[in-house]
Amino acid sequence: MGRITIKDVAREADVSISTVSHVINDTRFVDPVTKGHVQDALKKLGYRPNNVARSLRSGVTQTIGLIVPDASNLFFAEIARKIENYGFQQGYSVILGNSDNNPAKEIQYIHTLLAKSVDGVIFISAGAELRNFKQFADSNIPVVVADRVVPIELADVVLVDNEQGGYDATRYLIELGHTHIGCITGPNDLSPSMQRFDGYKRALKEAGIPFRLERVVTGDFRVQGGSEAMDRLLQAPEKPSAVFVLNDMMAIGAMTSAHRAGLSIPADLSIIGFDDIELASAVSPTLTTVAQPIDEMARYATDLLIQRLNGHRKDENQRIILKTALIKRNSTARRKP
Numbered sequence: 001m002g003r004i005t006i007k008d009v010a011r012e013a014d015v016s017i018s019t020v021s022h023v024i025n026d027t028r029f030v031d032p033v034t035k036g037h038v039q040d041a042l043k044k045l046g047y048r049p050n051n052v053a054r055s056l057r058s059g060v061t062q063t064i065g066l067i068v069p070d071a072s073n074l075f076f077a078e079i080a081r082k083i084e085n086y087g088f089q090q091g092y093s094v095i096l097g098n099s100d101n102n103p104a105k106e107i108q109y110i111h112t113l114l115a116k117s118v119d120g121v122i123f124i125s126a127g128a129e130l131r132n133f134k135q136f137a138d139s140n141i142p143v144v145v146a147d148r149v150v151p152i153e154l155a156d157v158v159l160v161d162n163e164q165g166g167y168d169a170t171r172y173l174i175e176l177g178h179t180h181i182g183c184i185t186g187p188n189d190l191s192p193s194m195q196r197f198d199g200y201k202r203a204l205k206e207a208g209i210p211f212r213l214e215r216v217v218t219g220d221f222r223v224q225g226g227s228e229a230m231d232r233l234l235q236a237p238e239k240p241s242a243v244f245v246l247n248d249m250m251a252i253g254a255m256t257s258a259h260r261a262g263l264s265i266p267a268d269l270s271i272i273g274f275d276d277i278e279l280a281s282a283v284s285p286t287l288t289t290v291a292q293p294i295d296e297m298a299r300y301a302t303d304l305l306i307q308r309l310n311g312h313r314k315d316e317n318q319r320i321i322l323k324t325a326l327i328k329r330n331s332t333a334r335r336k337p
């Protein structure tokens with residue numbers, strides 16, 4: 001037998017199709033006896049609503065697309081779970097696409113989500129591929145850009161003040177007496193990394209500490225990349241007494257490298273990260289870091305999109321810049337005299 005239809009249920013319960021529809025959608029009172037017959041028939045036949053047919057009628061699929069650059073990175077895993085949760089609470093299913101930091105894969109997901117007629121998309125870019133984002137512009141579906149700047153004003157945007165966060169992290173290390181402060185950046189084409197790096201340079205300059213390029217290594221925002229970058233910093237003739245790592249996944253990798261080199265954290269080397277993923281408070285020593293307001297970002301991104309979808313917002317695109325917070329834990333200490 002093919003898919004059970006509303007017509008089959010009506011025949012089984014010996015009622016009209018509209019009565020079955022009212023029971024399924026709870027759109028008007030149906031006397032309890034009749035309602036019971038319909039519910040028995042639904043259960044007996046194993047009826048499942050045909051969402052595709054419903055969305056063809058309404059033009060709404062009640063589905064949001066979410067594209068993230070790296071689902072294995074706990075920052076994106078945490079923000080994706082919160083977006084899914086907030087969307088589900090408001091009656092939306094969320095389809096997750098992982099672009100793996102690969103613009104070619106990212107464009108595939110954009111096409112897939114558009115083909116599935118999602119109602120809107122929350123988009124975290126894999127890099128500066130402007131052409132990818134323009135696919136959304138041509139599709140006219142509402143988009144919210146989160147976390148990374150995309151250089152077109154065609155969407156609501158939810159970001160954090162990365163430059164201030166980078167400044168606060170570096171300033172804190174300077175207050176602990178560190179002057180030889182290394183830096184492990186993320187990929188140089190990503191706005192969060194560039195902005196945090198700007199904050200690092202601003203704090204050094206303000207304190208009169210010379211900026212030295214040889215104290216900076218580029219990482220990839222991943223654990224292994226952080227470990228390899230720290231290896232390079234520790235091979236330099238002059239060792240840093242502190243390192244600012246531009247995300248927690250790399251900071252955890254950097255810690256393993258320091259331990260391999262026989263260094264004690266923070267006695268020999270202070271390390272500070274960025275994101276405040278759940279793991280930051282579980283590693284040993286616990287990681288001092290700059291917390292991103294992950295829950296607030298997820299809430300803003302989801303609400304801005306759904307308000308647009310529900311027609312509650314027809315206003316100009318909003319640009320939300322949220323604040324970070326310095327979380328002092330055990331991976332940083334005063335520089336040894």
Ligand code: RIB
Nearest residue numbers: 073075147192221247275
């Ligand atoms: O950890 C992944 C990084 O990439 C985070 O800092 C987040 O801001 C994203 O841009």
